[in-house]
Amino acid sequence: MSASPATLPAPDRGGPAQPLLLxxxxxxxxxxxxxxxxxxxxxxRAVDDVSFAVRKGETLxxxxxxxCGKSTTARLLMRLMEPDAGSMVFDGEGVxxxxxxxxxxxxxxxxxxxxxxxxxxxxxxxxLPIEESIAFAPKVHGVxxxxxxxxxxxxxxxxxxAPASFARRYPHELSGGQRQRVNIARALALQPRLIxxxxxxxxxxxxxxxxxxxxxxxxxxxxxxxxVFISHDLNVVQYISDRVLVMYLGQVVEQGPVEAIYECPAHxxxxxxxxxxxxxxxxSRRTExxxxxxxxxxxxxxxxxxxxxxxxxxxxxxxxxxxVHSALGGGHEAACHMxxxxxxxxxxxRLAA
Amino acid sequence: MSEVMERPMTATANATPLVTLRDLSVxxxxxxxxxxxxxxxxxxxxxxxxxxxxxxxxxxxxVTLRALMKLLPRSARxxxxxxxxxxxxxxxxxxxxQDFRGSDVAMIFQEPMTAxxxxxxxxxxxxxxxxxxxxxxRTAGMARALELLELVQIPSAKRRLAAYPHELSGGLRQRAMxxxxxxxxxxxxxxxEPTTALDATVxxxxxxxxxKLQEQLGMGVIFVTHDLGVAGEIADRxxxxxxxxxVEEGPVAAMMRGPLHPYPRGLLGATVHGGMRGQRxxxxxxxxxxxxxxxxxxxxxxxxxxxxxACLAGVPAPRSPVPGRSARCxxxxxx
Ligand SMILES: Nc1ncnc2c1ncn2[C@@H]1O[C@H](COP(=O)(O)OP(=O)(O)O)[C@@H](O)[C@H]1O
Ligand SMILES: Nc1ncnc2c1ncn2[C@@H]1O[C@H](COP(=O)(O)OP(=O)(O)O)[C@@H](O)[C@H]1O
Ligand code: SF4
Ligand SMILES: [Mg+2]
Ligand SMILES: [Mg+2]
Numbered sequence: 001m002s003a004s005p006a007t008l009p010a011p012d013r014g015g016p017a018q019p020l021l022l023x024x025x026x027x028x029x030x031x032x033x034x035x036x037x038x039x040x041x042x043x044x045r046a047v048d049d050v051s052f053a054v055r056k057g058e059t060l061x062x063x064x065x066x067x068c069g070k071s072t073t074a075r076l077l078m079r080l081m082e083p084d085a086g087s088m089v090f091d092g093e094g095v096x097x098x099x100x101x102x103x104x105x106x107x108x109x110x111x112x113x114x115x116x117x118x119x120x121x122x123x124x125x126x127x128l129p130i131e132e133s134i135a136f137a138p139k140v141h142g143v144x145x146x147x148x149x150x151x152x153x154x155x156x157x158x159x160x161x162a163p164a165s166f167a168r169r170y171p172h173e174l175s176g177g178q179r180q181r182v183n184i185a186r187a188l189a190l191q192p193r194l195i196x197x198x199x200x201x202x203x204x205x206x207x208x209x210x211x212x213x214x215x216x217x218x219x220x221x222x223x224x225x226x227x228v229f230i231s232h233d234l235n236v237v238q239y240i241s242d243r244v245l246v247m248y249l250g251q252v253v254e255q256g257p258v259e260a261i262y263e264c265p266a267h268x269x270x271x272x273x274x275x276x277x278x279x280x281x282x283x284s285r286r287t288e289x290x291x292x293x294x295x296x297x298x299x300x301x302x303x304x305x306x307x308x309x310x311x312x313x314x315x316x317x318x319x320x321x322x323x324v325h326s327a328l329g330g331g332h333e334a335a336c337h338m339x340x341x342x343x344x345x346x347x348x349x350r351l352a353a
Numbered sequence: 354m355s356e357v358m359e360r361p362m363t364a365t366a367n368a369t370p371l372v373t374l375r376d377l378s379v380x381x382x383x384x385x386x387x388x389x390x391x392x393x394x395x396x397x398x399x400x401x402x403x404x405x406x407x408x409x410x411x412x413x414x415x416v417t418l419r420a421l422m423k424l425l426p427r428s429a430r431x432x433x434x435x436x437x438x439x440x441x442x443x444x445x446x447x448x449x450x451q452d453f454r455g456s457d458v459a460m461i462f463q464e465p466m467t468a469x470x471x472x473x474x475x476x477x478x479x480x481x482x483x484x485x486x487x488x489x490x491r492t493a494g495m496a497r498a499l500e501l502l503e504l505v506q507i508p509s510a511k512r513r514l515a516a517y518p519h520e521l522s523g524g525l526r527q528r529a530m531x532x533x534x535x536x537x538x539x540x541x542x543x544x545x546e547p548t549t550a551l552d553a554t555v556x557x558x559x560x561x562x563x564x565k566l567q568e569q570l571g572m573g574v575i576f577v578t579h580d581l582g583v584a585g586e587i588a589d590r591x592x593x594x595x596x597x598x599x600v601e602e603g604p605v606a607a608m609m610r611g612p613l614h615p616y617p618r619g620l621l622g623a624t625v626h627g628g629m630r631g632q633r634x635x636x637x638x639x640x641x642x643x644x645x646x647x648x649x650x651x652x653x654x655x656x657x658x659x660x661x662x663a664c665l666a667g668v669p670a671p672r673s674p675v676p677g678r679s680a681r682c683x684x685x686x687x688x
Contacts, residue, residue: 065552175640205409205579207637210623214634234553235625239634262627276553278560278582280626282606285586289558293508294522 009191009224010112012056014092019053020194020226021077021113026050026086028072032299042299046072048250050086054194059220059227061241061258063234063273065295068247070230074198077228078115079106091193111141114187118199120179123186124171130182131156131167134189141190148189155185158222160215177208181215188223198230213240234277238262243331246270249306250298252325256332266334269307305337317344370436371541371573372398372421377433379416379425379597389644390416392597393433395671396575400540403567403574405584405605407617408594411641414577417594418543421575422458423450438540456486459534460543463550465526468533469518475502475529476514482536501532506562524555528562535566542567544576548583560586581624585609593617596642596652598668603678613680616653651682659684 026047034041047069054060062070075081077088079096088095090112094103104112117123124133134155135148143151153163159181171179180200187195197216201209213236220227231237237244238258245255246267254267265271272290279285291310296302305323308314317337326339333339341349379391391413398404406414419425420435423442435442438457445453454460462468470478479501480494489497495514502510505528518526527547534542544563548556564587567574578584584591588605593616601614612618622635639656642648650665651657657664663683673679673688 065554177640206581206620207409207623208640210625210634210636211638213625214636217633232552233625235627238627239625239629258630273553276557278557278580278586280581280585280609280624282585282588282609286557287561289554289561291554292558294524294555295552 010108010193012091016056018056018092019089020056020091021054022089023053023077024051024087024089026073026076026088027084028076028081029084045250045298045301047076047083048298048301050247050250050252052245052252052255054226054228055243057224057226058242059229059240061237061244062228062230062247063232063237063244064247065232065273067295067298069250069298070232070247071198073247074115074196074228074230077196078113079109111190112192113194113196114190114192115196115198116180116183116187116200118202120176120183120203121171123183124179126171129168129170130174130185131163133171133182134186137186138189151189152185155188156182158188158219159185160211161185175208177204177211180204180212184212184215184219188219191223192225194226194228196228196230199232200229201236202231202233209236216240234274246273249295249301251306252335253307254332254334254336256328257330260328260330260332264332266328266332266339267307267336268311268313268338270334272310305335307336313338313345313347315345370397371400371402371438372396372575373434373436374417374421375434377417377420377435378431379413379420380430381426381428382430383428386645389647390429390597391420392647393668394594394597394599396592396599396602398541398573398575400573401567401571403564403576403587403589405588405591406575406577406594407579407581407584407591409579409620409641411644412594413597414579414594415545418460418545418575418577421541421543422454422460424460452486455482455539456537457539458541458543459537459539460545461530461534461547463546465530466518468530469526471518474515474517475521475532479533479536482533486537497536498532501535502529504535504566505529505532507532523551524558527551527555527559531559531563531566535570538570540573542572542574544574546577546579549578549580556583557586563587581609581621582626593620596648597644598648598652598681599671600653600682601678601680602671607678613674613678613685614653614682615657615659615684619656 027049028047030044030046031040032042050073064070076083090104090109095109096106131149131152134152138148139145153167156163156166161181201212229240241258244258244261246253248269254270265274275290293310296309302309304319304321308318323335323337324340325333325335327333328339337343337345338347338350374394374396377391377394381388381390394417408414420431421437476495476498479498480491483489483494483497484491498514499510502513507513507525507528521529548559551559576587584605591605591608592599593601595616601612601617612621619637623637637656642652651669654660654664669681669683671679671681672685674686
């Protein structure tokens with residue numbers, strides 16, 4: 001082994017066609033305990049059979065309203081919690097498998113996959129100068145203290161914070177936008193291949209949001225990164241993503257290239273979500289909201305299609321059977337009976353490719 | 354609710370002002386520092402008009418709104434003239450204020466639990482407000498509560514009268530808060546980011562509801578938001594705040610098409626919207642100034658690409674290149 005393996009970027013193993021990350025059948029249910037004896041009285045189906053691939057070098061956007069399971073998906077993807085079911089394959093290797101079965105160890109996986117959260121305070125130690133927060137993980141991975149500090153300064157410069165004036169500052173001495181830059185620097189310190197960003201700009205003012213988005217675009221090109229970008233902001237996701245995944249009540253309802261999702265959305269939920277965006281043009285105000293009511297609770301999701309209780313196209317079949325993910329061409333797919341020819345919905349196949 | 358009030362034209366609105374703010378300043382004085390939160394704000398609102406106060410966090414939006422209801426903490430030093438519905442708000446005593454809040458002016462918030470009491474049902478809270486302000490019977494108060502829940506489009510309104518706030522979903526709680534605010538038919542509704550925490554599909558429902566109620570009831574509304582899209586959906590006029598001052602004011606469509614002041618221009622360029630993929634976002638460098646000292650020049654100058662020495666000579670006065678629009682920037686042509 002070379003002197004400091006953690007300072008070298010991990011090599012590409014499977015080649016460009018091999019997805020960087022492949023998630024299949026992921027599930028995470030949270031029991032809700034109640035009563036005198038703490039018995040399980042209900043189950044939150046936070047992530048319920050979610051499968052998708054993250055391709056090398058892309059930005060995959062994940063959108064959906066609060067409670068639809070975005071952050072739980074992120075925590076599963078980071079292995080901050082164990083899934084109840086499902087498998088994860090990173091560049092062709094099973095994640096967290098043992099020596100006999102092969103695969104990539106959790107420790108190595110966690111080096112190659114890093115995360116940035118919405119709350120810019122959450123992952124920074126308030127008692128450490130920021131250069132030490134950034135150097136911390138590399139040191140844990142065996143990099144010498146002086147080398148780790150040198151790298152921290154390089155990365156600070158890369159995220160637009162001049163090390164001479166920022167390296168010794170504490171988190172509370174920074175603005176929200178500057179702290180978010182530090183978090184991005186911290187995520188970059190181990191030279192990861194995949195960065196998971198969970199609402200990274202949602203707490204920032206618009207002028208600062210634009211600065212951070214530009215930075216993310218630059219860093220991705222500079223370091224050859226792959227992003228998973230989670231946000232409830234449809235405009236930001238459209239701006240940054242190559243492909244987009246739409247979640248509703250713990251499930252993926254539609255995914256595809258960003259143009260397909262935004263220009264010809266197939267799932268009625270995606271269409272409603274897009275139509276709900278307020279318009280900056282007062283000349284194009286609407287009079288009726290695209291949907292009524294709030295998203296239902298993931299504790300007792302509706303039978304069949306989970307969107308049927310709010311869907312203007314729902315028919316009998318929608319309550320009886322869960323829609324399958326139907327391919328619409330070009331990697332675009334939607335889980336709606338209208339997208340599947342012969343599903344029994346009166347408009348079945350109208351959307352099909 | 355069949356007779357929908359005509360929305361007054363701005364000209365007539367100005368003839369019968371619902372709100373007149375002149376040179377409003379608010380400082381927060383503590384032992385170690387003075388915060389100059391609001392530094393000379395002039396605003397007018399006509400009856401039945403919707404004004405959005407737009408700006409980034411810390412620009413003084415909420416403080417301005419609270420001053421209109423005399424809802425600021427003791428540490429606040431408020432100067433200037435505040436008139437609402439012909440009454441001098443600064444001069445009111447506690448009793449007058451109690452009568453004023455609710456019947457002349459009501460406020461809604463981002464977080465509905467700021468305004469709702471967790472230990473009373475929705476019906477009780479509305480009925481109690483109506484009984485207190487109008488001296489009607491409890492039965493009449495409850496009947497009004499039911500009408501109001503129907504007005505804000507809460508499904509199964511009758512059943513929801515008996516619900517406690519925590520039993521409602523986020524969107525319904527927001528509607529319940531609106532119902533409480535409307536209980537005594539205020540002439541002026543103050544809204545402090547009421548849709549900011551809502552999900553997209555619920556936010557648009559609440560925005561459309563507020564617009565409809567405003568038209569039906571002919572209320573004046575001052576709506577605080579940091580979201581250009583929200584202003585685009587609901588505002589007649591917009592006032593953009595920066596560092597405690599209104600830097601631009603005018604009809605919403607004109608502002609969205611072509612802002613006069615470099616700050617809203619920068620904000621518009623930095624706001625991601627459809628069709629910007631692949632383009633580099635324009636940004637506003639730096640950050641807003643601290644407010645420990647009263648700005649004596651254009652507060653935006655340190656971040657402004659067009660700044661020149663003259664910008665630092667003093668606080669730019671509002672200039673009005675076209676009737677109904679104004680901006681505090683020396684580069685804007687005076688009308
Ligand atoms: N640790 C937990 N225990 C119980 N329920 C949880 C937990 N974490 C998340 N949930 C629930 O799971 C659902 C999905 O949450 P989350 O993944 O945070 O959604 P999102 O990030 O899309 O807003 C929500 O209903 C949430 O309340
Ligand atoms: N009670 C208070 N005491 C001291 N400073 C305050 C208080 N309330 C607001 N401020 C300060 O006044 C400024 C304007 O605040 P605010 O009106 O809440 O801004 P926003 O535009 O985000 O609504 C901020 O700098 C804030 O810190
Ligand atoms: S499956 Fe049925 S209920 Fe679900 S989105 Fe399609 S039409 Fe609507
Ligand atoms: Mg989340
Ligand atoms: Mg505020």
